[in-house]
Amino acid sequence: MTEMTAHTVSRDSFSRRIWRKTWQGVGVKLGFAWVGILVxxxxxxxxxxxxxxxxxxxxxxxxxxxxxxxxxxDVLVLVMLVLALVLVWLPLSGAKRVLLFxxxxxxxxxxxxxxxxxxxxxxxxEFRTPAYTEVDWRxxxxxxxxxxxxxxxxxxxxxxxxxxxxxxxxLMGTEENGADVxxxxxxxxxxxxxxxxxxxxxxxxxxxILGGLMGYFSGVVDMIGMRLVEIFEAxxxxxxxxxxxxxxxxxxxxxxxxxxxxxxxxxxxxIRAEFLKLRKQEYVQAAVASGLPLSSILxxxxxxxxxxxxxxxxxxxxxxxxxxxxxxxxxxxxxxGEPSWGQMxxxxxxxxTFNWWMAVFPGGAIFLTxxxxxxxGEAFRDAIDPKLSxxxxxxx
Amino acid sequence: MTQPLxxxxxxxxxxxxxxxxxxxxxxxxxxxxxGETFCLVGESGSGKSISALSVIRLLPQAIATHPxxxxxxxxxxxxxxxxxxxxxxxxxxxxxxxxxxxxxxxxVFSVGxxxxxxxxxHHPTMSDAExxxxxxxALEQVQIPKARERFRDYPHQLSGGQRQRVMIxxxxxxxxxxxxxxxPTTALDVTVQAEILRLMRQLQDDTGMSTLFITHDxxxxxxxxxxxxxxxxxKLVEVGNTAxxxxxxxxxxxxxxxxxxxxxxxxxxxxxxxxxxxxxxxDVGLKSDxxxxxxxxxxxxxxxxxxxxxxxxxxxxxxxxxxxxxxxxGQIVALVGESGCGKTxxxxxxxxxxxxxxxxxxxxxxxxxxxxxxxxxxxxPKMQIAxxxxxxxxxxxxxxxxxxTEPLKAHGRCxxxxxxxxxxxxxxxxxxxxxxxxWRYPHEFSGGQRQRIGxxxxxxxxxxxxxxxxxxxxxDVSVQAEILQLLLKIRAEHNLTLLFITHNxxxxxxxxxxxxxxxxxxxxxxxxxxxxxxxxxxxxTKKLLQAVPRLWG
Numbered sequence: 011m012t013e014m015t016a017h018t019v020s021r022d023s024f025s026r027r028i029w030r031k032t033w034q035g036v037g038v039k040l041g042f043a044w045v046g047i048l049v050x051x052x053x054x055x056x057x058x059x060x061x062x063x064x065x066x067x068x069x070x071x072x073x074x075x076x077x078x079x080x081x082x083x084d085v086l087v088l089v090m091l092v093l094a095l096v097l098v099w100l101p102l103s104g105a106k107r108v109l110l111f112x113x114x115x116x117x118x119x120x121x122x123x124x125x126x127x128x129x130x131x132x133x134x135x136e137f138r139t140p141a142y143t144e145v146d147w148r149x150x151x152x153x154x155x156x157x158x159x160x161x162x163x164x165x166x167x168x169x170x171x172x173x174x175x176x177x178x179x180x181l182m183g184t185e186e187n188g189a190d191v192x193x194x195x196x197x198x199x200x201x202x203x204x205x206x207x208x209x210x211x212x213x214x215x216x217x218x219i220l221g222g223l224m225g226y227f228s229g230v231v232d233m234i235g236m237r238l239v240e241i242f243e244a245x246x247x248x249x250x251x252x253x254x255x256x257x258x259x260x261x262x263x264x265x266x267x268x269x270x271x272x273x274x275x276x277x278x279x280x281i282r283a284e285f286l287k288l289r290k291q292e293y294v295q296a297a298v299a300s301g302l303p304l305s306s307i308l309x310x311x312x313x314x315x316x317x318x319x320x321x322x323x324x325x326x327x328x329x330x331x332x333x334x335x336x337x338x339x340x341x342x343x344x345x346x347g348e349p350s351w352g353q354m355x356x357x358x359x360x361x362x363t364f365n366w367w368m369a370v371f372p373g374g375a376i377f378l379t380x381x382x383x384x385x386x387g388e389a390f391r392d393a394i395d396p397k398l399s400x401x402x403x404x405x406x
Numbered sequence: 407m408t409q410p411l412x413x414x415x416x417x418x419x420x421x422x423x424x425x426x427x428x429x430x431x432x433x434x435x436x437x438x439x440x441g442e443t444f445c446l447v448g449e450s451g452s453g454k455s456i457s458a459l460s461v462i463r464l465l466p467q468a469i470a471t472h473p474x475x476x477x478x479x480x481x482x483x484x485x486x487x488x489x490x491x492x493x494x495x496x497x498x499x500x501x502x503x504x505x506x507x508x509x510x511x512x513x514v515f516s517v518g519x520x521x522x523x524x525x526x527x528h529h530p531t532m533s534d535a536e537x538x539x540x541x542x543x544a545l546e547q548v549q550i551p552k553a554r555e556r557f558r559d560y561p562h563q564l565s566g567g568q569r570q571r572v573m574i575x576x577x578x579x580x581x582x583x584x585x586x587x588x589x590p591t592t593a594l595d596v597t598v599q600a601e602i603l604r605l606m607r608q609l610q611d612d613t614g615m616s617t618l619f620i621t622h623d624x625x626x627x628x629x630x631x632x633x634x635x636x637x638x639x640x641k642l643v644e645v646g647n648t649a650x651x652x653x654x655x656x657x658x659x660x661x662x663x664x665x666x667x668x669x670x671x672x673x674x675x676x677x678x679x680x681x682x683x684x685x686x687x688x689d690v691g692l693k694s695d696x697x698x699x700x701x702x703x704x705x706x707x708x709x710x711x712x713x714x715x716x717x718x719x720x721x722x723x724x725x726x727x728x729x730x731x732x733x734x735x736g737q738i739v740a741l742v743g744e745s746g747c748g749k750t751x752x753x754x755x756x757x758x759x760x761x762x763x764x765x766x767x768x769x770x771x772x773x774x775x776x777x778x779x780x781x782x783x784x785x786x787p788k789m790q791i792a793x794x795x796x797x798x799x800x801x802x803x804x805x806x807x808x809x810x811t812e813p814l815k816a817h818g819r820c821x822x823x824x825x826x827x828x829x830x831x832x833x834x835x836x837x838x839x840x841x842x843x844x845w846r847y848p849h850e851f852s853g854g855q856r857q858r859i860g861x862x863x864x865x866x867x868x869x870x871x872x873x874x875x876x877x878x879x880x881x882d883v884s885v886q887a888e889i890l891q892l893l894l895k896i897r898a899e900h901n902l903t904l905l906f907i908t909h910n911x912x913x914x915x916x917x918x919x920x921x922x923x924x925x926x927x928x929x930x931x932x933x934x935x936x937x938x939x940x941x942x943x944x945x946x947t948k949k950l951l952q953a954v955p956r957l958w959g
Contacts, residue, residue, distance in 0.1 A: 301786030
């Protein structure tokens, strides 16, 4: 039995239809909402939780101390958000958007590193001295504590449960050194997001290129490629990370690269299978018969049709990359200066007494983030699965 | 016998999904007397399968409702019976066979096991030995050669026709009173179809069962049915005696459908001179003075069969084996043969989508074999291909505009993008499609429209030669007629040479100037269409032509 229903005309493109179907569920909306909150917190972290005033007026002079202390990374993330918003608003094709975003990000990274020079020493106590407090007016961030502000000007102060302190307001309490937990949570979201996205991005680029070549050329290329995939699948990512940390010290970027370089094999398999199938599709054959150049056949006729299953894999991949970083930090091999959720959990465990607020908040955040990405991945999978979309049909 | 076996009265079947309700079957009434065959015929989506599934109550209850009507089987209303009684009727009293023999058998059980299981379900008291004996008898009844030896074969070891025979054996093992056959021969080759149809008629004579036969092919109707019902959009527009309906259709839709059957089209085919006065007025034969646009010499396309760890080539599948053929300028050459005879491979090899093993293909004197992809690129525009499946022949992610203008751009045709769009719009107009087609995606079109866009894509590069690979096989008969008429028109306008690959003899007779018959990778007969179809010489061609179900046979 062929199509029972009359031919429905919808003017949407394929990607928009997939997107609309993905967006139908409640779970996926929650997932995107949580990721949206994380992005917001990650991008605006220095303005949300910091010890210095956002804006203050002293003796008629208006200044913004927070801007002076912005690091190159802070600036880069802000520029990236602005760039992304502008590109979404501009009427461009998908490929151009991605290209412009990547180029813009690279330029911004170089510029930020060259021109943004924050003061080398930050003494947070100073911001609570009269130089900053006795002013005409000032606007403080929502949480007036930086993540590494250990509140040394309150000598009797240490580990405090949420809302325990009387003269200060710590929504999620403080950790052993006296830093505000909520502030650390906000700043750590940037690490969680960036490691997930960048590591998966690296893996995806390698996977798509190698998988695409394997699928299109098949034969010997495919055979060699698959052996390479098998080799990389045999590498235990976590132990490789441990080894590298032991040899070369701790670096977030090194972690991203290692997770990316070891996890591309799954994506390569997906793309290879898709390309093997697409190669024999009639529209690809027609493109070959029309004498179109190879780049057009690969990137215009095959990749957009084969990329859908990758979306699913990517959303699960992001979740697993975040988990890998959390695991490493939990083992005490994560970053030193910067807070991360895994490292905060590690602190909670190593503390002599059990302090629930130190475990629940970062643990909950990891759980929610992984859960959100899984919800998004599931929704994509359901939207793409042709079996589910055809369930309105009858008979064979 | 006064009371009919099956009587369907004012049946309505509504399907609802996602808030929409489709009246799939709308007020349908017919009856089948004992021992007779009733054919439901109609185009895809007309509701004929849904009617049949309603009769046996196999529609998913979650989406299908029957707001009205009754289905009286031996006086019992199938619509009101409880599920348990239905189950005892299904299989034992009403059996069903489906279209696709590949998927209707379970691949992990042997055919014998599947038949005995069906038997023992409906006759719980039957002993194993007796069931096996009955199953073997059933297999013999459907004339499977060496039935006793094939009892333990798995479905993949049987050919498509044999699988359909096993399906029939399974359906008949319990001696049903009514057999519902849903396009049982559509997926089969015409020679196999003829055998299966003959078998079904014979079994009906032997057992006296009634058949509800669903098909879209009027030729099959003419061969099988005593009564025929024509369906259109869920309604039964005409019911009557087969000969009467076929000869003197009353309803406008039946008339339109019958007029679109290639066999009838061929009767009123305009002479070529109507299209282009400059061309020869009489049919041209294999005249040597007609210049060959394309000449194929000793072409072989062999696919290696590799085995073992070292993937050594042990043998070859000889898809195209030593074929020589000249295709003259301006002719439509039909290439016919059953599935697996190598006709598609030959077509693909000509346009260099398949690498020939050996031999030569010359297009306008230019050798095509052995060229690299780079050397082929400038030659590609001269020869194009149009495909069978309207679903997969267009890139779902690209606007029609991109599909049509990209080849123009790649070959440096037209000065700028605006001109390319104008040119694409002109080609679409030739294919009787409007200009706004350009700004739509393939999924917005019906199968026939997509085939036109596929043809437009082949035409934009202004080729001299187009391979049409079964381009009408997936289409309804009225849409097929439109496409065929369009092909004749554009052939004249663009001075095209076509290689038309098909398995439908009616289409061949209507469309082509010359006919080439392929069998097992080799050409067995060729000549003008009138000669080949009117006076076949080769034994295989004779068998093929005899097997075609004719309206006027």
